[in-house]
Amino acid sequence: MGKSASTLPAMVLTLLIITAVAGTSLGFIYKLTQTPIAEAAVLKQQEAIRMVVPEFDNDPASEMYELTSEEGFTLKVFPAKKDGQCIAAAIESVSNRGFGGEVKIMVGLQPNGTIIDYQILEHKETPGLGTKMVDWFKPVAAGAEEKSRNAFFDKLFGIKAAEGDGGENGQSILGKNPGQINMTVKQDGGDVDAITAATITSRAFLHAVAVAYTTFTHNTDCESGATKIEEAPTREGAEQ
Amino acid sequence: MNQWKNFSKGFFKENAVFTLLLGMCPTLGVTSSAINGLGMGLATTFVLIMANLVVSLVKDFIPDKVRIPAFIVIIATFVTIVEMVMQAYVPALFDALGLFIPLIVVNCVVLGRAEAFASKNNVGSSIIDGAGMGLGFTMALVMLGSIRELLGSGFLFGLPVYPEEYGMLVFVLAPGAFIALGYLIAIINRFKRA
16 A cells, blocks of 8 residues: 655644544543542542541531641641531641652641641652651551561571560651650651651651641641640540 | 464563563663552553554554654553543552653653554554553563562562561662563573573
8 A cells, every 4th residue: 555645735734633633532531531530639638538537527628728837838727527626637738858859648636736647648759668658657556467477587587676666666656746756757866766768758758747737736726727726735635 | 474473472572671672761660569560561551552553544644754753642642541541540550650651652662563563564463463562561560570579578469478677678779670670681581592
């Protein structure tokens, strides 16, 4: 079969047709996927909120308000209420100090600022290193089983179990109040163990948490805004 | 041409990664875990099949001098479709592969097959060639991803095999990708000669 000759009109026409068809079909697919993409984003957000605050009976997304941090970040605050009372808030916070750019997190705070739980929303940190922040700063829960297995491997490779930290680890930030502990990594004189080989990511993560804490406790009373929380958190409260 | 030969050449004899050394950017970039390799491989396979199909259909209407831009537009269209569909229906995988999906456009494997095969063969052979090449590419990515994930973090397809502390971190990072790929190619070349 003979090819079309490479004359200017033929070339222009061919490219025109191809780009027009491509454009049209992309527009069509865009329309088709627009709703699912938006839904997936909302679902992810709601999932993250549910993960970081205790059970609530309102719709945090509809009561969302925005706060501006000292550095000029815009934080989204999702108040979680039970029986009309504000029990906690999920705060979408961000730090630009990550190893690969921005680290976006959702952190749940009690009205007094005690950390309930957190979720990583978006990041570009190194896989296998910085990505450990997803559960690094949480207490080792399923520890028992893991420990026995580690003991076996420790023996196999002749490695002595690390002494010291035992039990209460210095990694977890859950149940702690950034107002009471120094929310920086140990390398910087703080109270939190950084992720092994990912100190920069750890700093960025803690920075995002700290931004959420300061902004939240200085600007709002969980419900709406204005009043500043003065009461110091009790030990019981911090234990939850 | 024998269609089985046409299909199977993508796995070994003309494997995009191990033999042709095409598409190195996604190969090295996304294979930090087996599942990422699988996702990237399948996305590329889809683009390869669709691009080969369309290119072989329109090859007679495209003047020679503008064939490369025409191919690229066709490929880019399918890549964008994959990107939007993934974002809509498998957001978790999209998050993991995010940056690399648009890069399928410039993956030499796709343009290479369009130029070297689809623009010279009929529709049927082109689809089979795309499928074979794509699945061979997927296989290579999964192999590399498995090795790196296993050596680097002690996981395989996200399942723990041995405790993470004993993993060699370097394999999860970029240098490990080069080392693992180098050894894989060496081993495969050894078998090829035998």
